């Protein structure tokens with residue numbers, strides 16, 4: 124494929140093809156990629172380096188003769204709405220109808236930014252996607268001008284067509300072949316200024332909404348891959364337990380059973396249907412050796428965590444102290460769609476289908492595990508039924524590949540819900556010690572030390588594989604308490620320790636901020652109370668950032684902060700800043716029965732820069748509100764003698780309708796800044812607000828989460 | 833192997849399956865009807881929710897033998913051709929879905945609820961057990977109210 128540098132904007136390529144196909148490089152992270160949006164004629168800038176990359180790194184746009192605009196997206200859709208947001212960016216700059224834009228998910232590539240995480244998708248794609256579409260539009264317009272022999276600047280575009288002043292029109296599809304030959308468009312290829320946006324910023328229904336509500340949306344388990352048989356794995360009762368011996372005679376004798384294979388994590392059964400597979404799994408007689416944690420339970424983990432919290436710095440002399448210690452339990456990601464992967468591993472090649480946030484590293488890991496060169500492994504990225512960080516890891520895909528190799532047949536592996544909850548991954552348990560020092564009504568020092576469980580390396584069965592690499596995880600990491608600087612709290616200090624345990628862990632939506640910032644927001648309320656100040660007023664005077672103050676003011680007014688509440692009811696508030704975005708949350712809680720509290724109302728406000736799809740953003744905020752409610756009030760995992768106690772949504776108490784607020788509203792503050800991150804943003808604010816409301820309603824100081832556990 | 837005949841989304845089907853095989857796997861693995869989702873297999877998450885003779889069921893815990901001669905409706909059979917069921921339309925209007933995995937079950941649960949209780953109260957809605965891990969509950973509530981109001 125010959126690549127040719129567009130003269131006007133070196134960041135967009137024309138790919139030699141019979142249809143109009145243009146490509147923009149994607150940076151390794153959001154900030155580099157954004158460099159692509161500004162044309163820089165010959166002026167070699169940072170993003171220039173990326174031009175030396177291969178086609179595989181590109182965001183590629185093709186206009187088909189059938190008048191469809193196709194952009195193969197190197198990200199995964201797991202409900203966060205990235206496909207809709209990108210379709211909107213493309214439709215905006217091309218003047219295409221949203222319905223004519225298709226956003227299939229790209230197969231795993233060998234290089235380039237194919238990472239979905241750290242709330243970076245929209246910010247990393249905003250520049251390249253718009254530049255790409257603007258370039259394609261300019262070529263289509265130029266092609267139409269040549270066909271009609273009219274000046275290109277007199278032409279208009281709308282609804283996936285080019286219009287001439289005399290009323291003639293042509294679809295993009297009918298122009299795509301001639302546009303492919305245009306090297307120098309005669310109209311500008313610059314993206315529109317924000318003031319001209321008609322699609323970006325307009326509340327838009329998901330492009331896949333109709334498929335979802337009619338049952339047509341296809342997830343990995345719904346795929347039909349020739350010969351891929353339902354497969355489940357018998358797993359040990361304890362985390363990291365091992366098979367000592369297995370008697371599979373009874374299982375093999377059952378009807379519909381094809382294979383029984385021993386793998387690292389247990390014993391896999393391949394059968395005609397999942398019913399047959401589960402029955403055969405249950406008929407296996409397995410002797411298990413207990414896992415390495417068999418003598419450890421929650422209380423032991425807690426005391427080790429407590430001991431691992433580093434010492435706080437000494438408070439400034441003469442100051443008074445507000446001190447608090449917090450505990451957060453392990454939490455399952457529990458995406459609605461359990462981990463599922465289809466794998467077809469042959470002698471010289473392999474093909475895997477699954478939902479992955481990190482397909483590039485999954486491909487490398489799977490290739491090395493099954494002993495094939497990376498180039499012989501194809502990974503098809505499939506939409507996921509939720510993720511919350513769970514699909515950063517590729518445990519199930521790796522396992523499916525190994526089973527397929529050993530069984531010498533394609534398999535459709537599904538982790539049962541119990542597998543998913545009992546064998547991880549999970550948000551690590553953590554402990555926090557916070558001390559705010561005040562002097563004459565002002566906070567003069569704020570110290571936060573924490574410890575959390577970290578997954579010890581070393582091969583502990585399959586669950587230790589398919590982990591997130593440091594490089595991949597980095598973008599999702601929260602700021603350390605010491606450098607957050609959200610408040611004017613004088614001298615900030617922070618430190619963290621860890622307890623290494625062979626427990627399968629994973630980044631959980633908002634990563635460390637979900638506990639770190641939540642704990643801090645609770646302390647902010649306690650400081651205010653100690654100083655006799657109102658929590659909103661106190662925050663307003665101590666927060667540094669303009670954006671975060673504005674979102675706080677918004678929830679305070681929209682949520683009628685300070686209104687009189689009946690006994691046992693209260694409001695609570697909290698804020699958070701991350702991913703170049705700011706958020707505030709105000710909740711109302713009914714805690715008349717402190718054992719069974721109900722959050723009745725949630726008001727959120729966010730400033731995320733340009734909100735590409737405000738309706739999608741509101742949905743993300745709503746999701747984080749329910750995450751906050753769940754993790755603070757009810758949802759967590761217990762470890763009993765090396766095993767997770769919970770095993771389904773019957774005992775992992777993620778919120779249901781009766782725990783969700785009857786009233787939810789989210790306000791999006793207007794902004795012309797480029798988009799920041801949004802998918803994870805709301806978790807700490809929501810969790811903090813729920814805890815603060817509970818504290819105010821019950822007159823208690825919440826310390827251990829979830830509270831009713 | 834015993835064979836079982838029932839009506840599935842308006843069509844007569846006959847399958848060979850063990851009598852105790854859960855309807856969910858009959859639908860998904862034998863009949864390739866994949867709208868009902870597996871989320872737990874024990875009746876706790878309700879992602880598989882469908883209808884048996886118009887009533888809500890969880891096919892993951894209903895043996896296929898219990899369906900003989902009866903009418904099974906899954907999300908695929910809810911709309912009238914291209915015309916969406918009012919509950920689906922309300923779901924579309926409110927843009928309820930996120931990942932979408934729980935939504936076939938949510939919609940089927942709501943359709944069954946509204947058939948019995950055309951004007952559900954807040955308490956009726958609170959009794960819906962279906963888990964949505966993406967937390968779409970307030971839009972679900974809004975969509976139920978919209979469908980109930982016949983807007």
Ligand code: FES
Nearest residue numbers: 871873875878892
């Ligand atoms: S799969 Fe049927 S209720 Fe969970």
Ligand code: FES
Nearest residue numbers: 931932964965966
């Ligand atoms: S939309 Fe994802 S679980 Fe409900």
